[in-house]
Amino acid sequence: MGRITLDKVRKAFGDVEVIPPLDLRIEDGEFVVFVGPSGCGKSTLLRLIAGLEDVTSGEIRIDGTDATHLSPAKRGLAMVFQSYALYPHMTVRKNIAFPLKMAGMDQAEIDRRVDGAAKVLNLSSYIDRRPGQLSGGQRQRVAIGRAIVREPSAFLFDEPLSNLDAALRVGMRLEISELHKRLATTMIYVTHDQVEAMTMADKIVVLRAGHIEQVGSPLELYRTPRNTFVAGFIGSPKMNLIEGAEAEKHGAHTIGVRPEHFQISTEGGTWTGTIGVSEHLGSDTFFHVTVPGFAEPLTIRAGGEVDLHYGDTIHLTPDASQIHRFDAKGLRLP
Amino acid sequence: MATQHSRSAARAMMAPAVFLLLVWMLVPLILTLWFSTLDYRPLRGTFDCCEGLGNYVRFVSSSAFWDSILTTLQLLGGVLLITVVGGIGLAILLDQPIWGQGIVRILVIAPFFVMPTVSALVWKNMFMNPVNGLFAHAFKAVGLEPVDWLSQFPLFSIILIVSWQWLPFATLILLTAIQSLDSEQFEAAEMDGAGPFARFGYITLPHLARSITVVVLIQTIFLLSIFAEIFVTTGGAFGTRTLTYLVYQRVIESQNVGLGSAGGIIAVILANIVAAILMRVVGKNLDA
Numbered sequence: 001m002g003r004i005t006l007d008k009v010r011k012a013f014g015d016v017e018v019i020p021p022l023d024l025r026i027e028d029g030e031f032v033v034f035v036g037p038s039g040c041g042k043s044t045l046l047r048l049i050a051g052l053e054d055v056t057s058g059e060i061r062i063d064g065t066d067a068t069h070l071s072p073a074k075r076g077l078a079m080v081f082q083s084y085a086l087y088p089h090m091t092v093r094k095n096i097a098f099p100l101k102m103a104g105m106d107q108a109e110i111d112r113r114v115d116g117a118a119k120v121l122n123l124s125s126y127i128d129r130r131p132g133q134l135s136g137g138q139r140q141r142v143a144i145g146r147a148i149v150r151e152p153s154a155f156l157f158d159e160p161l162s163n164l165d166a167a168l169r170v171g172m173r174l175e176i177s178e179l180h181k182r183l184a185t186t187m188i189y190v191t192h193d194q195v196e197a198m199t200m201a202d203k204i205v206v207l208r209a210g211h212i213e214q215v216g217s218p219l220e221l222y223r224t225p226r227n228t229f230v231a232g233f234i235g236s237p238k239m240n241l242i243e244g245a246e247a248e249k250h251g252a253h254t255i256g257v258r259p260e261h262f263q264i265s266t267e268g269g270t271w272t273g274t275i276g277v278s279e280h281l282g283s284d285t286f287f288h289v290t291v292p293g294f295a296e297p298l299t300i301r302a303g304g305e306v307d308l309h310y311g312d313t314i315h316l317t318p319d320a321s322q323i324h325r326f327d328a329k330g331l332r333l334p
Numbered sequence: 335m336a337t338q339h340s341r342s343a344a345r346a347m348m349a350p351a352v353f354l355l356l357v358w359m360l361v362p363l364i365l366t367l368w369f370s371t372l373d374y375r376p377l378r379g380t381f382d383c384c385e386g387l388g389n390y391v392r393f394v395s396s397s398a399f400w401d402s403i404l405t406t407l408q409l410l411g412g413v414l415l416i417t418v419v420g421g422i423g424l425a426i427l428l429d430q431p432i433w434g435q436g437i438v439r440i441l442v443i444a445p446f447f448v449m450p451t452v453s454a455l456v457w458k459n460m461f462m463n464p465v466n467g468l469f470a471h472a473f474k475a476v477g478l479e480p481v482d483w484l485s486q487f488p489l490f491s492i493i494l495i496v497s498w499q500w501l502p503f504a505t506l507i508l509l510t511a512i513q514s515l516d517s518e519q520f521e522a523a524e525m526d527g528a529g530p531f532a533r534f535g536y537i538t539l540p541h542l543a544r545s546i547t548v549v550v551l552i553q554t555i556f557l558l559s560i561f562a563e564i565f566v567t568t569g570g571a572f573g574t575r576t577l578t579y580l581v582y583q584r585v586i587e588s589q590n591v592g593l594g595s596a597g598g599i600i601a602v603i604l605a606n607i608v609a610a611i612l613m614r615v616v617g618k619n620l621d622a
Contacts, residue, residue, distance in 0.1 A: 088540075102532060
């Protein structure tokens with residue numbers, strides 16, 4: 001079981017309010033991702049749930065019982081840290097066994113669980129090495145191993161993939177997702193990378209300056225961002241946000257169109273612009289198009305084999321059903 | 335610094351310093367070796383050659399020698415124990431965020447800057463004096479008989495004085511080590527259910543192992559040659575005669591340079607043996 005409820009949780013460091021009163025429900029077995037730019041309070045929120053920071057006011061409930069003032073160890077949660085936080089002087093085996101040893105479990109049970117975790121995570125071949133002799137990806141696995149042997153009611157991940165190279169990151173992302181499917185335990189995952197959020201989450205919590213901007217499934221956020229912040233944050237490349245006369249034509253202060261929701265043509269369209277930088281990824285091509293009258297260049301996604309180049313004129317037609325409209329406060333208009 | 339030319343230039347520029355150091359070390363060593371084979375007593379005007387190993391045999395076979403070895407080891411062990419344990423404690427305390435941290439840290443380090451002679455005299459006259467000392471006043475204040483520290487517990491008193499001098503060194507080294515401890519490791523251990531003592535034992539202490547090694551090695555080197563503190567307090571009386579002090583007495587008080595030199599060479603050999611043992615036992619921590 002791992003149902004976590006935050007009720008008006010507030011955190012202040014001295015006079016600085018990092019997290020204004022905040023409510024959140026995390027259901028059992030969910031994969032929840034906290035995402036937001038750096039300094040938005042997502043790690044602090046995770047640490048509040050873990051018990052590594054004291055809540056200034058409000059209540060945290062885990063499985064219905066008040067855990068606000070419980071020590072981290074008593075909350076039954078396991079955490080994987082950004083730096084992995086492995087114990088450098090212990091072997092992999094001892095690292096993984098550490099929480100069990102602290103819990104006073106008998107040696108036979110410890111061995112059984114450690115071997116189980118090692119098998120699941122493919123650690124067996126380096127179980128007697130020390131963390132210093134392992135690669136980043138292997139250390140990451142050990143850190144996860146140390147978390148799963150405790151059989152916690154929920155896992156907390158604090159930007160676990162940010163120290164890995166791009167290829168490993170994609171691999172570990174899949175592994176963590178698979179682990180979640182297999183264990184079906186609640187997982188809370190903090191990241192600033194919206195791609196990680198989109199690919200892994202059942203539920204994404206978008207944070208800005210301690211506020212929850214929106215909570216929803218990845219596709220909900222993609223389809224119906226509640227405000228311009230979420231609209232700009234979710235999706236890659238960013239949604240184009242256009243203000244001014246063009247927006248007023250749609251009865252809004254700002255309109256947003258994602259790069260993938262344009263028809264491009266060389267003959268005619270709603271808007272006409274000049275291609276600036278183009279990025280060829282093989283599968284896709286991203287054009288940065290300067291349109292007269294728009295404050296910022298638009299980012300447009302085209303197919304991989306489009307024969308357009310720097311300086312060419314391009315005609316763009318936004319997909320009418322995919323225009324997001326926002327009011328002057330940045331809130332979504334129906 | 336990688337080209338052939340710059341390397342030979344570096345060597346040429348280093349040469350004078352290396353040469354000077356070699357001379358500085360070799361001349362006294364060779365002289366001492368030479369003296370140790372002589373019957374050299376300046377006040378009597380004897381300067382006879384070819385004692386052979388006679389001085390060595392005489393030095394080792396005197397009962398004072400074995401007593402001095404024991405005293406040296408007791409002093410060494412006592413000071414190491416107090417400074418390492420106290421240093422870890424102080425380092426942990428100083429690592430806590432407190433008001434006036436900077437000043438407190440400087441104050442803690444201050445004893446290290448006081449000359450050994452001065453600090454020993456201050457301890458002797460200000461604290462340990464049985465009539466006017468602060469300890470005597472403190473004892474009297476609670477109705478106890480004042481203790482004459484330097485004659486009742488002479489070795490312990492010297493251990494206290496020396497520990498007071500070396501505690502800052504140990505604290506400083508251990509404090510920097512504690513500050514380099516990754517706080518996430520601590521938090522991970524906290525989440526893993528380790529209490530404060532388990533965290534100290536499983537995280538802090540292993541992390542400090544290397545620094546403790548450094549403290550023990552460096553202090554050993556300096557503590558084996560402790561002299562001023564003994565000279566100004568007990569003058570080697572009441573069982574506080576270390577090997578260094580014995581050599582001094584043989585050369586200066588008995589005016590027997592030959593015998594003293596033999597003792598000096600023995601002290602050098604013993605110090606090297608101690609260093610070798612220490613490197614074996616604790617030096618493993620310095621690898622990897």
